[in-house]
Amino acid sequence: MIDQLLKTPLTELVGIKHPVVQTGMGWVAGPRLVSGTANAGGLGILASATMTLAELEAAIIEVKGRTDKPFGVNLRADAGDAGDRCQLLIEHGVKVASFALAPKPELIAKLKEHDIVVVPSIGAPKHAVKVASWGADAVMIQGGEGGGHTGNVPTTLLLPTVLDAVDIPVIAAGGFFDGRGLAAALSYGAAGVGMGTRFLLTQDSRVPEAVKQRYLEADLNGTVVTAKVDGMPHRMLTTDLVASVEESSFLRRLGPTTRRTLAFKKMSGMSWPALVKDGQAMKHGQERTWTQLILAANTPMMLKAGLVDGDPTAGVLASGQVVGVIDDLPTCEELIDRVVTQAAAALARTGSYLI
Numbered sequence: 001m002i003d004q005l006l007k008t009p010l011t012e013l014v015g016i017k018h019p020v021v022q023t024g025m026g027w028v029a030g031p032r033l034v035s036g037t038a039n040a041g042g043l044g045i046l047a048s049a050t051m052t053l054a055e056l057e058a059a060i061i062e063v064k065g066r067t068d069k070p071f072g073v074n075l076r077a078d079a080g081d082a083g084d085r086c087q088l089l090i091e092h093g094v095k096v097a098s099f100a101l102a103p104k105p106e107l108i109a110k111l112k113e114h115d116i117v118v119v120p121s122i123g124a125p126k127h128a129v130k131v132a133s134w135g136a137d138a139v140m141i142q143g144g145e146g147g148g149h150t151g152n153v154p155t156t157l158l159l160p161t162v163l164d165a166v167d168i169p170v171i172a173a174g175g176f177f178d179g180r181g182l183a184a185a186l187s188y189g190a191a192g193v194g195m196g197t198r199f200l201l202t203q204d205s206r207v208p209e210a211v212k213q214r215y216l217e218a219d220l221n222g223t224v225v226t227a228k229v230d231g232m233p234h235r236m237l238t239t240d241l242v243a244s245v246e247e248s249s250f251l252r253r254l255g256p257t258t259r260r261t262l263a264f265k266k267m268s269g270m271s272w273p274a275l276v277k278d279g280q281a282m283k284h285g286q287e288r289t290w291t292q293l294i295l296a297a298n299t300p301m302m303l304k305a306g307l308v309d310g311d312p313t314a315g316v317l318a319s320g321q322v323v324g325v326i327d328d329l330p331t332c333e334e335l336i337d338r339v340v341t342q343a344a345a346a347l348a349r350t351g352s353y354l355i
Contacts, residue, residue, distance in 0.1 A: 001041055002337045005344040009169040010043075010191035013137060014096060014117055015070050017041030018340045019192030020182065021140070021171055022199040022332070024074025024098060025148070025318070026050045026300065027307045028207055029199075031059050035066035036204035036332035041340075043192075045072040045098050050300050053084055060092045072096030072119070077103040090114045098140065100149075102127065105134040112137070123151045123158075125165035132166045139166065140194050143174030147197050147320035150174070150225065150235050163189045177322040179342020186347065197320040204332045208310035211317065212329060220324030229316055230299040237317040 004011070008019045022029065022037040024045035034044030046063060048056045056073070063071055075085050077099045086107060089097055097103075097111050099120040108118050112135055120131045121140045128139050141162050143155025151158075155174040163170055172185040173194030185193045200207055201215055218237055225235045228245050236242060305315025330338070 001039075001333055002341060004041070005340050006186070006347075008186065008191045010138065010171060013169060013191075014043055016043050018336055019186070020336050020339055021045065021173075021192060021194040023140075023173060023194045023196040024048075024072070025196050025200060027303050028196075028205060029074070030206050031062040031066060032206060033199060033202070033204045033332070034071050035063050036202070037199065037336070038063075038067040038069035038071045040331075040333040040336040041069075042332070042336050043070065043072060043096065045074050045096070047074050048085060049074070049076050049079075049100070050304070053081055053088070056085060057088050057092070060088060060094060064092065070095035072098050072117075074098045074100065075103075077101045077107070077120075082107065086111055089116055102131045102134070102136075108135045119171070122162070123153075125161045128162045128166045128170075132168050136168065138169040138171060138191065140171040140173055142194070143172075144225075144235075145321045146174030147223075147235050147323075148318040149232055151233065152225075159185070159188050159190060174320065175322055177326055179339045179344075180346055182339055182343035183346035183350070186343070187350070196318075197323050198326060198335065199332065200319075201323075201326050201329055202332055202335055203329050207307050211307065211310045211312070214312060214317065215319060215323050216327060216329075218319070218323045220321060222324055223319050223321055229302065234299075234316075235319065235321070237312075237319045237323070239312045239317065241313055242316060 004017045006019055010019045011017065018041040020042040022033065022042060022044045024047040026047045026049050029045055029047040034046045037044030046059055051059060073089055073094050075082060075097060078101055086097065094116065096117045096119060102120045111118050117137045119138045119140055120136050121142065122128045122131060131139060141158050142150060143158045144150050144152045145155055155172060159172045169191035171192050171194050172190040175181065176193040176195050177198040182193050199205065201212055215237065222238055223235050224238045224242060225233050226242065227233050302315045303318060305311050306317045309315065
């Protein structure tokens, strides 16, 4: 592992060596990937949305057994047991709590009382201003190039507008895969970069090797953004399944959607009242229609089929556009060393332009 070459507000805030974040990808960001990132000097984020409370605690304990470096956990702020999950972070001394949606001010305050760094993900400057006023320590933005749920504003436009809106550290995600991207983000004023697809395609990722090869075969036009999978814009690899979903009506998708929802209910151990309560919270927090919520409930199982079971004919493969320029499977340490070294060299070159 290389020595620290870059010191930013993110490295100082979290106590990590390099300003590189492995994002909390459902079914992908497990203990091995998170600890691999942490041991390499970056910030690994454990994805908890697809875990039960007991599974999350076991995963946190496993990460702590693999590394003594700081790491984070990604949480759903609108989950019915969000408070219990945050309590686990407090009890186990997790350094960072990241959120896909803005947590309530009381939850932010509780976490900060225990020296946990709070990092919500936001998609617009006004949301960054809101969470900053509530006490968030930093924010992560994701431009439209990113994988999974995404907006339509590219990182190069979203990043500067958020930087102009808040004074807290901003982590840039969406379209990053190498040191040139990190150097560019730092030049904009970001405190670091978040990478999802790039970390999915590492040796430390739990994704089946055959699925990784499917990713490596994709080109820059190999992804599509569709709202037909779960009712919200979602970027994923273009597969035969995704193409068929795009062409089908909601009524044709209702049967398979219901079966996956029942499977998710069984897997998660949630009761029907708890599932409905979660849906109501999601509907309020994300302003989704009930049709969108019905679709959203089956998404975890579609992602599991593709990313865990390795069956793209039955599941989806979330992916950023950067998949089209990735052609290898390094370890987390090799990846982070390479990205940081390239970034430092790029920043040194651009510094020579100054008169």
